[in-house]
Amino acid sequence: MTAIQLAMTETYEIDAIDRQIIAATQRGLPLSNQPYHDVAKQLNLDVKDVLLRMQNMQDKGIIRRIGVIPNHYKLGYKSNGMSVWNIPEEKISELGQLVGSLDFVSHCYQRPRFLPEWPYNLFAMVHGKTHDEVIAKVDVIASLLGNNNRGHEILFSTKILKKTGLRIG
Amino acid sequence: MAAEPIGHLDRHHHKTELIQQLLNAFQHDFPLSATPYADIADKLGITEQAVIDLLTQLKQQNILSRVGAVFRPNRVGASTLAAMAVPEHRLEEVADIISSYPAVNHNYEREHHFNLWFVATAENAEHLDSILNDMEKKTAIRILSLPMEKDYHIDLGFPLQLIQGGHHD
Numbered sequence: 001m002t003a004i005q006l007a008m009t010e011t012y013e014i015d016a017i018d019r020q021i022i023a024a025t026q027r028g029l030p031l032s033n034q035p036y037h038d039v040a041k042q043l044n045l046d047v048k049d050v051l052l053r054m055q056n057m058q059d060k061g062i063i064r065r066i067g068v069i070p071n072h073y074k075l076g077y078k079s080n081g082m083s084v085w086n087i088p089e090e091k092i093s094e095l096g097q098l099v100g101s102l103d104f105v106s107h108c109y110q111r112p113r114f115l116p117e118w119p120y121n122l123f124a125m126v127h128g129k130t131h132d133e134v135i136a137k138v139d140v141i142a143s144l145l146g147n148n149n150r151g152h153e154i155l156f157s158t159k160i161l162k163k164t165g166l167r168i169g
Numbered sequence: 170m171a172a173e174p175i176g177h178l179d180r181h182h183h184k185t186e187l188i189q190q191l192l193n194a195f196q197h198d199f200p201l202s203a204t205p206y207a208d209i210a211d212k213l214g215i216t217e218q219a220v221i222d223l224l225t226q227l228k229q230q231n232i233l234s235r236v237g238a239v240f241r242p243n244r245v246g247a248s249t250l251a252a253m254a255v256p257e258h259r260l261e262e263v264a265d266i267i268s269s270y271p272a273v274n275h276n277y278e279r280e281h282h283f284n285l286w287f288v289a290t291a292e293n294a295e296h297l298d299s300i301l302n303d304m305e306k307k308t309a310i311r312i313l314s315l316p317m318e319k320d321y322h323i324d325l326g327f328p329l330q331l332i333q334g335g336h337h338d
Contacts, residue, residue: 022240026237026238026240028235029237031206031224031228031236033206033217034204035206036201036202057238058238061241062240064239064241065197065198065238066197066198066199067197067236067239068191068196068199069233069236069237069239070233071231071233074230074232075192082279096321097321107322108322109317109320110318110319110320111316111317111318112315112318117313118313118315155279155280155286156279157278158278158280159277161268161277161278161287162273162276
């Protein structure tokens with residue numbers, strides 16, 4: 001994403017029709033010959049408008065990607081470890097990008113600390129087929145961070161209590 | 170397995186390879202066109218109906234969550250990752266209360282002092298705050314709200330390896 005695109009992302013506001021398209025597609029596109037036509041028909045819109053608006057939302061970063069979304073858990077990726085890191089403020093931008101570029105990291109966010117009980121400001125989600133695989137991948141991150149890692153933990157999930165796609169009202 | 174006719178094994182292997190291709194190559198850049206499944210079919214060298222049938226089958230088996238857009242967090246409304254330290258004996262009760270909110274789309278139990286982690290989304294920050302306040306009142310447990318400050322991940326999906334020793338990129 002270019003600097004210009006990033007700047008536009010900050011200011012772009014979706015409108016009511018964009019919201020309708022999001023609401024109609026967030027549970028998935030139909031598995032039919034012309035899925036966008038079906039969405040357009042349902043919303044009483046022109047298919048060209050649906051395609052343009054989805055492209056626009058993608059360009060502006062509202063939509064990150066459109067694709068097939070597998071169920072990782074069902075495919076054997078049963079271990080998900082949320083690795084959390086305490087990184088000095090002045091280094092977090094550079095190191096966040098480094099960790100976020102690793103292909104085994106599926107999410108990488110900077111979040112606020114909550115002192116004293118929560119000192120961690122960088123979150124990197126690591127998936128694997130086993131706990132050991134996740135631990136090995138987290139070790140790779142630790143060695144990349146070196147002395148700039150002031151402490152880390154892995155929080156393994158023990159139970160998925162609820163998981164649905166994004167819903168908006 | 171030794172008793173299986175070779176042709177059967179070939180077909181099985183071919184199908185797994187096809188699924189791996191379909192799930193890996195189209196986690197992003199799913200076509201925004203009139204007939205996206207036909208476009209994918211062209212790239213895979215199979216028929217449109219075969220693509221639709223395969224995706225329908227994967228959906229029924231819950232291997233595929235959906236085909237569709239992944240929305241960038243914090244772009245559509247306001248959201249946060251929230252953590253709670255729940256006494257072991259209250260975990261089920263509190264988890265049920267949290268999951269019952271439509272604003273909660275992910276809720277995980279994790280191995281840590283902070284053992285309940287969920288994502289809450291609302292149409293704006295004030296509404297999100299009021300939901301979190303309501304949860305604190307109902308459960309009498311403090312909530313750490315850790316909203317995303319910066320996203321360092323370039324989301325292209327997650328590489329899957331379904332075939333033992335197979336190529337992975």
